[in-house]
Amino acid sequence: MIKIGNKAPVFKLESSEGGMFSADDLKGRFAVLVFYPKNSTPG
Numbered sequence: 001m002i003k004i005g006n007k008a009p010v011f012k013l014e015s016s017e018g019g020m021f022s023a024d025d026l027k028g029r030f031a032v033l034v035f036y037p038k039n040s041t042p043g
Contacts, residue, residue, distance in 0.1 A: 008033055 002009070008031075012022040 008023045008026065010023055012020055015021040
């Protein structure tokens with residue numbers, strides 16, 4: 001589990017603009033990441 005103040009895990013995702021986005025793009029910035037369960041699943 002990620003706790004407040006911990007560094008974000010390494011990740012790379014497709015952006016809504018068609019490119020790639022990674023945790024490295026956030027270096028040196030404050031950011032809020034929100035994770036939620038897959039749509040239409042319990043939990």
